Amino acid sequence: MSIRVLIADDHAIVRSGLSMLINAQSDMEVVDTAADGREAVDKALQIRPDIVLMDLSMPPGENGLSATARLKEHAPEIDILVLTMHDDEEYLFRVLQAGASGYILKSAPDMDLITAIRTVKQGAAYLHPSAAKSLIQEFLQRVHKGEDVDHxxxxxxxxxxxxxxxxxxxxxxxxxxxxxxxxxxxxxxxxxxxxxxxxxxxxxxxxxxxxxxxxxxx
Incomplete structure (x- = not known):
């Protein structure tokens, strides 16, 4: 059975490019697209895809962070993979706290995105290398300071x-x-x-x- 993906991005050309990439995979299909967070949540609740590929910034509509939190509240079984241009640990922690299962940069190679989708569908989390490094460094700093690591x-x-x-x-x-x-x-x-x-x-x-x-x- 194909991995059913919904793409949320405010740029039509990005939605088109991502759709072509994903639909070219034998085990994936794009079931719909959305131009902002509100549309993404509405369509996801109706279609129930396996994964929502969620852009973080979608002006002037609802942003991906807010949409991720709302969608996870109403449909926690739907996994969300955040796609963003922000290589910043502040965004990483906010995205994970909102309930996303992964975080990948728009600048990442095409096949990294395909790997991320498959990884998340298997029930694991996916972080691009620099994000994973930031998360590990923050964890080790807290341990070094003697702080309780609380999830x-x-x-x-x-x-x-x-x-x-x-x-x-x-x-x-x-x-x-x-x-x-x-x-x-x-x-x-x-x-x-x-x-x-x-x-x-x-x-x-x-x-x-x-x-x-x-x-x-x-």
Whole structure:
């Protein structure tokens, strides 16, 4: 089965070029394109592609960072690969915190993009080499300073919300009703939370929530 890709970029010529590149692969197909973040989210929720290739800057419409966060909130099962001209670690951390599965520069070789799409589809994260280096350096600096390395901040706001509700004992169905989403969406968020926090069981999750001070029952 082909990897179904939706391309979001404000430049028509870029969308066309990327479509030609992706459609030339035997295991991929472009199912639609969008010119800004709002259109990307609307089309992704309707079409449900495997991956959204999301440009970070799409003036004057909604930017890719905001669109990534919104899409991950409503459809966490859709992977997002951010395509940008910004080789800056500030953008890298913001993109990962928004829920993207990868980050690649527009200046990267064509086949790097194809590799990134396949990598993300397999459930792994993809970072271009300089981004990965920045992430590792930041991690090592925190360790060297004796800081606790906490993955909580890479959870999206919705994932943080669901983490607290799970820890308080709410069932997936109760959480779904409270947040007005499907049970499947809650389950997908829970899986992502466990992966990001490197937890395997519900008791581990509850212990983590207690340490984070998330069990305020006001």
């Amino acid at each position: 909580y901040n890479i959870l999206t706001e919705r994932e943080q919300e669901i983490l607290a509700l799970i820890a308080k004992g709410y069932s997936n169905k109760e959480i779904a009703e409270q947040l007005v989403v499907s049970v499947k969406t809650v389950e997908t968020h829970k899986t992502k939370i466990m992966e990001k926090l490197h937890l395997k069981t519900r008791p581990e999750l509850v212990r983590y929530a207690v340490k984070k001070g998330l069990l305020d029952f006001e």
